Amino acid sequence: MKLQVSNSPHVRDDITTSSIMRDVVIALMPATVFSGYMFGLRAILMVLVSVLSCLVFEYVSRKIMKRNNTLYDMSALVTGILLALNMPANLPFYMLILAAFFAIVVVKQFFGGLGNNFVNPAIAARIFLVISFPKYMSTWTVRSGTFNFFDSLKGADLVSSATPLAGMADLVSSATPAMDVSSLVIGHKDDLPSLLSMFLGERAGSIGEVSILALLIGAAYLFARKVITPAIPVAYLGSFTLLVLLFGHSPIYDVLSSDTFSWSLLANAFYEPAYMLCSGGIVLGAFFMATDYVTSPLTNKGRVIFGIGCGLLTFLMRYYSNMPGGVSFAIILMNILTPHIDRVTMKKPFGGLAHERR
Amino acid sequence: MTLLNDFHFLYLGFHIHLLLLIISVEQIQGGDILAAVHAFRGGVHPKHNKNTDVLPSIKLDDFHEVEILLHQHIGPPCRSVVKPGDYVYVGTLVGAADHPMAVPIHSSVSGTVREIHYVVSPNGNPIEAVRIESDAKFRVDPAISPPHVETKQDFLDMVRASGMVGLGGAAFPTHIKLNPPKGKEPDVLLINAAECEPYITSDYRQMSEHPDEIVDGILEIMRWLNIPKAIIGFEDNKPLVHRIFTHEIAKRVYKTGAKLPIDVRSLKTIYPQGAEKMLIYSLTKRRVPPGKLPHDVGVLVLNVSTVRFLGYYMRHGIPLTRRRITLDGSALNAPGNFNVPIGARIKDLIDAAGGTCEEPQKIIMGGAMMGVALDRIDCGIIKANNAILVFGSKEAKIPAESPCIRCGRCVAVCPMGLMPTGIDVSTRSRDVEGLEFFRVMDCIECGCCTYSCPSKRFLTQSIKNGKVLVRAELTRRANEKKLLEESEKKASGKEVPSDLK
Ligand code: SF4
Ligand code: SF4
Numbered sequence: 001m002k003l004q005v006s007n008s009p010h011v012r013d014d015i016t017t018s019s020i021m022r023d024v025v026i027a028l029m030p031a032t033v034f035s036g037y038m039f040g041l042r043a044i045l046m047v048l049v050s051v052l053s054c055l056v057f058e059y060v061s062r063k064i065m066k067r068n069n070t071l072y073d074m075s076a077l078v079t080g081i082l083l084a085l086n087m088p089a090n091l092p093f094y095m096l097i098l099a100a101f102f103a104i105v106v107v108k109q110f111f112g113g114l115g116n117n118f119v120n121p122a123i124a125a126r127i128f129l130v131i132s133f134p135k136y137m138s139t140w141t142v143r144s145g146t147f148n149f150f151d152s153l154k155g156a157d158l159v160s161s162a163t164p165l166a167g168m169a170d171l172v173s174s175a176t177p178a179m180d181v182s183s184l185v186i187g188h189k190d191d192l193p194s195l196l197s198m199f200l201g202e203r204a205g206s207i208g209e210v211s212i213l214a215l216l217i218g219a220a221y222l223f224a225r226k227v228i229t230p231a232i233p234v235a236y237l238g239s240f241t242l243l244v245l246l247f248g249h250s251p252i253y254d255v256l257s258s259d260t261f262s263w264s265l266l267a268n269a270f271y272e273p274a275y276m277l278c279s280g281g282i283v284l285g286a287f288f289m290a291t292d293y294v295t296s297p298l299t300n301k302g303r304v305i306f307g308i309g310c311g312l313l314t315f316l317m318r319y320y321s322n323m324p325g326g327v328s329f330a331i332i333l334m335n336i337l338t339p340h341i342d343r344v345t346m347k348k349p350f351g352g353l354a355h356e357r358r
Numbered sequence: 359m360t361l362l363n364d365f366h367f368l369y370l371g372f373h374i375h376l377l378l379l380i381i382s383v384e385q386i387q388g389g390d391i392l393a394a395v396h397a398f399r400g401g402v403h404p405k406h407n408k409n410t411d412v413l414p415s416i417k418l419d420d421f422h423e424v425e426i427l428l429h430q431h432i433g434p435p436c437r438s439v440v441k442p443g444d445y446v447y448v449g450t451l452v453g454a455a456d457h458p459m460a461v462p463i464h465s466s467v468s469g470t471v472r473e474i475h476y477v478v479s480p481n482g483n484p485i486e487a488v489r490i491e492s493d494a495k496f497r498v499d500p501a502i503s504p505p506h507v508e509t510k511q512d513f514l515d516m517v518r519a520s521g522m523v524g525l526g527g528a529a530f531p532t533h534i535k536l537n538p539p540k541g542k543e544p545d546v547l548l549i550n551a552a553e554c555e556p557y558i559t560s561d562y563r564q565m566s567e568h569p570d571e572i573v574d575g576i577l578e579i580m581r582w583l584n585i586p587k588a589i590i591g592f593e594d595n596k597p598l599v600h601r602i603f604t605h606e607i608a609k610r611v612y613k614t615g616a617k618l619p620i621d622v623r624s625l626k627t628i629y630p631q632g633a634e635k636m637l638i639y640s641l642t643k644r645r646v647p648p649g650k651l652p653h654d655v656g657v658l659v660l661n662v663s664t665v666r667f668l669g670y671y672m673r674h675g676i677p678l679t680r681r682r683i684t685l686d687g688s689a690l691n692a693p694g695n696f697n698v699p700i701g702a703r704i705k706d707l708i709d710a711a712g713g714t715c716e717e718p719q720k721i722i723m724g725g726a727m728m729g730v731a732l733d734r735i736d737c738g739i740i741k742a743n744n745a746i747l748v749f750g751s752k753e754a755k756i757p758a759e760s761p762c763i764r765c766g767r768c769v770a771v772c773p774m775g776l777m778p779t780g781i782d783v784s785t786r787s788r789d790v791e792g793l794e795f796f797r798v799m800d801c802i803e804c805g806c807c808t809y810s811c812p813s814k815r816f817l818t819q820s821i822k823n824g825k826v827l828v829r830a831e832l833t834r835r836a837n838e839k840k841l842l843e844e845s846e847k848k849a850s851g852k853e854v855p856s857d858l859k
Contacts (some may be wrong), residue, residue, distance in 0.1 A: 001735075004720040006756050009727040009805030009820035011404050011556060011751070015767075015812045017760055073760060115761035115813075273371040298766040298777065349800050350398070350635065351647040 015107035017114075021074035027218035028081050028288065034214040039089035040143045041107060042155035043207040049093055052099035060330045061109045066068030075114045079103055082122035085208020086281065086328070087129075090141050090158050095133060099125040120292045120333040123328045130328070140204035149294040195271070198278035209281040219287040228291040231300045235307025236286040236314075237277060243315040282314060285327035295335040302338075302345035309334045309341075398639045400773040401628040402806045404556045405687070406595060411559040415567060415682055415695040421492055424467050424701030425738035426452060427479065428486040431523040431531050438486060441496045444471045446498035449677050452488050455518070456558030462521050466679035466699035467492035480723050480730050480737060487738070490701070504675040513582040520671045521678040521741070526550060526561070526632070526661030529742035531666075535660070536583060538653035542720055546587040547579060551662040552625060552632030554593060555725030558745045560682040563695040564663045565592075565599055568726065569606040569668030570779035572662060576620060577663070578672055585658065588620045591641045593627040600624060629727060630804040634659050636773055644715045648774075648800040663744070678741055685711045689718040701738035704746055707758055708735070719754035722747040727805045757814035768807035768817055774800050778807035778817040785824035790831045798824045 058076035062069055070076075083103055103125035108117045130137045131240060141158035151157045193203045201211025209215075222228045255269040265350040268350045277283065290296060290310050297306050310330045317326020366511055403712040429435035436453030442447060446465040453463035465488075473489040500595050505516045517798040518533035538544065549572075553561040565572065576588050592599040611618060625631050635646045637659060644655040652659050667678060679700055685708065692712030704721070708714060722729040739746070768778040777796055784792030798821055807817040 001717065001718065003731070003733055003735075004754050004756060005731045005733050006720075007816060007822070008729055008731075008803075009404075010720065010722055010729065010731065010747070011726045011753070012755075012757060013402070013404075013810050013812075014812060015810075016761055016814065017812050020763075020765070020812055027769065068759075075763075113675065113761060115763050149778050293763045293765040296764075298764060298769045298779070300766075300770070346777065347772075348771065349648060349775040349797055350639075350773060351645040351650070351800075 017073045017075070020227055021078050023072065023225045024078050024288070025081060027221045028085065028208070030210060030214035030217045031085060031208045031284070032081065034201055034211040035089075037084065038143060038201055038210055039141070039156060039207050040147075040152035040157055041149070042153055042158070043084075043089050044154060046087060046089070046091070046093075046096060046207065047081055047084040050096050050100055051083035051089075053097045054080035054083065054104050055102055057104040058109070061105045061334055062113070065109065069114065070114060073114060076104060077123050079108070082208075083125055085284065086122060086126045086206050088137065088140055088205075089128075089143075090139065090155050090208050091136055095129060095136060099129050102128045109235070111334075115294055118338075119332050120289055120295045123289055123332050123335075126328050142204045167232060193290075194280065195275055198275065202281075202298065205279075206281055206284075209284040211284050212278050215283045215287060228287070229300060229303065231303035232291050232296060232307040232310075233286040235304045236290055236310045237282070239311030239315055240282065240310040241273045241277065243311065244276050245269065247315075248272045248276070248319070254304060276318070280318070281327045285314075285331055288335070289327075290331050291331070295338055297338050297341045297345060299342070299345045299347055302341045302344075304333050304342050305345065306338065310336065362712060365455055366732045385684060387449060391563050392650055398636050399775070400771045400806060401630060401636075402809050403591050403627075404629055404809060406627075407556045407726075408559050408562070408595070409557070410684055410686055410693050410695055411562050411596070413563075413694045415560075415563045415697050416711075417495070417697045418702070418707070419496060419699070420710055421467070421699060421702045421706050423469075423472070423489060423491045423703075424519050424699055425477065425703060426463060426466065426488045426490065426701035427465060427477070427738060427740055428453040428488065429479070430700075430740040430742065431459075431461045431529045433457060433461070433531055435486065436460055438464050438474050438488060440465075440471045440474070440488060442473055443831060445469070446490060447497050448679055449502050452490075452700055455784040457554065458533060459531060461518060461533070462677075463697040464491055464521055464679050466701050467730050468497040469493040477737060478734075480732055489704075495501070498676060502675045502677075503675060505671065507582070509670075510582050513578075516671075517668070519677070520667070521668060522664065522671070523669065523678075523741050524661055525681065527728070527742050527744055529740070532660070532664060535658065536579070538658070542656070544583070544585055544653060544658040545585075545587070545656050546577065546642060546658075547585045548637060548657055548659045549576060549588060549590040549662050550597060550632055550634070550637050550659055551590055551592040551596075553596075554627070554629045554632040555727055555729075555745075556629075557686045557747055558684045558723040558725050560684045560695055560744045561662050562596055562599070564666050564682055565602055568666050568670070569602045571673070572604050572666045573603070573610065573618075574669030574672060575665035575667070576669075577618075578668060578732065579658075580619070580658070583658070586619060589641050590620065590622045590662070591625050591637055592622070593631055594624045597624075597628040599636040610713055630773055630802070633773065633802055633804055635802065641727040648797070673718065681739075681741060681743070683707075683739060683743060684745040685717075685748070686745065687722075687748035687750065689714045689716050689748045689754045691715045700741055703738050704732070707739065707746065708748060714748060716750045718748045719751050720747075720749040722749065727809065728803065759815050760813045762811075762813055762815060765812060767810045769811065771806040773806060774802055774805060776801055778821065779815075781819050782820040785820045785827065788827060790827055793824045793828050798828055801825070 034230035055071060059071055083099055107119060107121040107124045111117045143157050144159045170222055197203060199212045201214065203210055213252045250269055250272055252269045255265050297303050313330035313333055314326050317329055412689040428438055437457050439454045440452050447468045448465060450465045451462055452465050455462040467490055469490050469492040471488060472491050475487060476484045477487045479485045506517055507513050514533050514537055517536060522532040524532060551561055551565060564681055580588055590603055600622050607618050607620055623641060630636055631640065634652060636653055638644055638646055640655050641658060645668055646652055646655055656795040681700060682695055682697050684695050691714065696711055698707060721732045721735055723743060723746060724730060726747060763777050772778055780796045781793060782800050784796060801821050803818055805818045811817060
C-alpha cells in the first residue's frame with residue numbers, strides 16, 4: 001500500500017487562485033459588454049487584443065526566464081481586461097500592445113510574477129501611456145451615427161467629445177438654488193450629460209469606466225462571492241464623497257450656513273459628489289483596481305487606511321491638479337505605501353503582545 | 359486651479375515612502391500603533407462530515423495481538439516492567455512511570471508478552487513497545503478494585519495510577535493539569551465537548567452513551583479540587599448534547615435535592631472552537647496570554663472523554679486500557695465509532711471494522727485538520743488517538759502550491775491573530791528575526807490558514823519549520839551567552855592571581 005504523507009491540515013477549502021480570478025473576469029463582463037454598446041465593436045476588439053497580448057507576453061516571458069507556465073492562474077487575463085477597460089476607445093492598437101508588454105513583463109514578471117509586483121500592472125501601464133502619449137490618452141470619443149459593422153470595428157464612427165470632468169467646475173458653480181432635484185438628475189446643462197446618463201454610462205471616457213450601473217452589478221457579484229471585502233471600496237468612495245462635500249466647489253457648510261436654507265439647495269450640495277462619483281474612473285478603480293490583493297494591505301484595518309488614502313489623493317488630484325481623473329495616480333501611490341500600511345496595522349495576537357508578556 | 363500636477367504627487371509619494379522606510383527600520387518592534395482589542399476572530403468552516411454521529415459505538419475485541427507503546431503522553435517515556443513470556447491481565451502494569459511527569463501504561467488484553475522492542479512512532483521517533491499476544495479472554499487483573507480516595511493527594515495519585523492523559527488528542531498528563539502551582543487554583547472547570555474537527559464523533563458518542571459517568575467525573579474533580587463551578591461547552595451542531603446533560607443533571611437534582619453547579623453551554627460551530635485558548639475565551643471571556651497555560655487565568659480545561667474515563671475509573675478501578683475511536687473516510691466500508699483496546703494495530707483495526715472498499719490513499723491519525731498522515735499502519739493506537747481517517751482517492755489530494763497573492767484570507771482566519779503569510783516568507787528566507795517579529799511561537803498549529811489559502815500554500819508546515827529555526831536560534835543564543843559568561847569568569851579569575859596572597 002502506498003500512502004500519501006503530507007503535513008496537516010488534510011482538507012482544504014475549494015477556493016483557488018484561478019477561481020478568484022475567474023470571478024473577477026465574470027464581474028468585469030457587464031462593463032465590457034456595455035463598452036461594446038457605447039463605443040462600438042472596436043472596444044470589444046480592444047479587450048480581445050489586450051487580453052491576447054497579455055497572455056502571450058506572460059507565456060513567453062515565463063518561458064524565456066525558464067519559469068513554470070502560469071497561464072492557468074488567469075491573472076494575466078484579468079490584467080488584460082482591466083488594461084483595455086482603462087483606455088480611450090480610439091487608442092491605436094500598437095499602444096495597447098505596448099501597454100500590455102509594460103504591464104506583464106516590466107511590472108509583473110520582472111518583479112517575480114504574480115504576488116510580487118508592488119504596483120497594480122494595469123494601472124502602471126495606463127500611467128505609462130499617460131506619460132508617454134498624453135495626447136492619445138486624453139482624447140475622448142463616443143459613438144455616433146447609425147450602426148455599421150465595419151465602421152464599428154474600425155472605430156470610424158467615433159467622434160470626439162468633452163469629458164464631463166472638465167466642465168464640472170463650471171456646472172456646479174452655475175447651479176442655482178432654484179434648480180430642483182429632478183432637473184439636476186435628468187437635466188442637461190452646457191452639453192454635459194445628466195446625472196442619470198452618467199450613472200447609466202452614456203458619456204465619453206475610458207471604455208470600461210463609463211457605466212456605473214454595469215460596474216456595480218459586477219461589484220455586487222464580487223461581494224456575493226466573497227472575493228473582495230467592502231473595506232477598500234467603502235473607505236475610498238466614502239472618504240472621497242466626504243471630502244467633496246466639505247471642500248468641493250459648493251461645500252455643504254455654505255449651504256447649511258446660508259440664510260435661505262432650502263431642500264433643493266441641500267440636494268444641490270449632494271449633487272456635486274454624486275456627479276463626481278459617476279465621472280472618471282473612480283468606481284472602476286475603487287471596486288476593481290484598488291481591491292487588487294497583491295498591491296493592497298492584508299488586514300481590514302490596513303485596507304480602510306488604504307481606501308481613505310486613495311480617496312484623499314483622488315480628491316486632491318481632481319480639484320488641485322491640471323489633469324482630470326487622478327484615480328490611477330491615487331491608487332498607484334497607495335500601492336507604494338502598502339508595505340508601510342501593513343507594518344503599522346499588524347494584528348494584535350490573541351492574548352497580548354510579545355513584549356507585553358516579558 | 360493648477361497648483362500641482364500629477365508628477366508632484368508621484369514625487370511626494372516617493373519621499374513619503376523613503377521617510378517611512380527610515381522610520382520603520384527603527385520601529386520594527388513597535389508595529390502595533392493601530393492594533394485594537396481582538397476577540398476570538400477568525401476560524402474556518404470545513405465540511406463537518408460527522409457521518410458517524412448517529413451510529414452506536416461497537417466494541418471490537420478480536421485482535422490477535424496488541425502493540426503497546428511505552429510513551430503515550432507528553433513527558434519522558436515509561437520503563438518496561440514485563441519480560442517476554444510473562445502472563446499479563448487487562449490492567450496489569452507494563453510501563454512504569456519513574457518521572458513525575460510520566461503516566462503509567464497498562465496492558466489492554468490478557469495474554470502473553472511476546473517481545474519488547476523498538477518501533478518507529480507515527481511521528482518518526484524510535485519508541486519502546488511491548489507486544490502482547492491476546493488470549494481473547496480479557497481477564498481483568500484480580501488485584502484491581504475501585505479506588506478509595508480520602509484526600510486531594512489520594513485523588514491525584516489515583517488519577518496518575520489510572521494512566522489518564524488528555525484524551526482529546528494532546529495526551530497531556532492529567533495529574534499535572536489537576537495540580538496547578540500554588541496560588542493558581544482554578545475557579546472554574548471547563549469541559550471541552552466542542553469536538554470541532556471534521557469527521558470525529560468519538561466524544562459525541564461518549565456523551566450519548568455515558569452521560570452519567572461524565573457527570574460523575576465532573577463532580578469528583580469539583581469535589582477534590584474544590585472548584586465551585588463547571589461549564590460543559592459544545593458546538594451547536596450537536597444540539598442533542600444539551601438535552602443529554604440537562605436530563606442527566608435534572609435526574610441527579612431530583613434524587614439528591616441539591617442543585618448542581620454545572621452549566622451546559624452551546625457554542626458557535628466554528629473550527630477551532632475546541633482549541634483550548636479559544637474554548638476558554640468563548641466560555642469565560644478570559645484570554646490566555648501567549649506562552650501561558652489555562653491555570654494562569656484560573657481555569658481548568660478537560661476533554662469530555664477524559665472526564666468520562668475518570669468517572670468510569672472511580673466506579674470500576676480498571677485503568678485506561680480501552681478508548682473510543684472514530685474510523686471514517688471514503689475508503690472504508692463501514693465508518694463508525696469503535697471501542698477498542700489501546701495498542702490494537704491500525705491495520706487490524708481497519709480490518710476488524712469492516713475493511714476498505716478501495717485502496718487507501720492517505721491514512722490520518724487524529725483529525726483532518728491537525729492529525730498526522732501515517733506512512734505505515736502496523737503501529738498500535740495510543741491513548742490520545744481519537745480517530746483514524748482512511749482517505750480514498752476522492753479526499754486525499756495534495757494540491758500544488760502557487761505564489762501568495764496576498765489575499766489576506768490567512769490573516770483573517772488565524773484565531774491567534776498572526777500573519778501566516780509573513781511567517782511563511784520569513785521561514786523560506788530563514789529569517790529568524792522576521793519569524794520572531796511575526797511571533798511564530800504563538801501559533802497553535804490549528805491549520806486554519808492553510809485550509810483557507812487560495813494559493814494552496816503549506817503555511818502551517820512552513821510555520822512548524824519556522825518554529826524549529828527559532829528554537830535552534832534560541833539555543834544558539836543561550837550557548838553563546840553561557841560561553842561568554844564562562845570566558846568572562848576565566849578572564850576575571852586571571853585578574854586576581856592566586857599567588858598574590
Ligand atoms: S496554524 Fe497558526 S498561523 Fe495558521 S491559523 Fe492556526 S494559529 Fe494561525
Ligand atoms: S491565504 Fe494564501 S494567498 Fe492569501 S495571503 Fe495568505 S498565504 Fe497569501
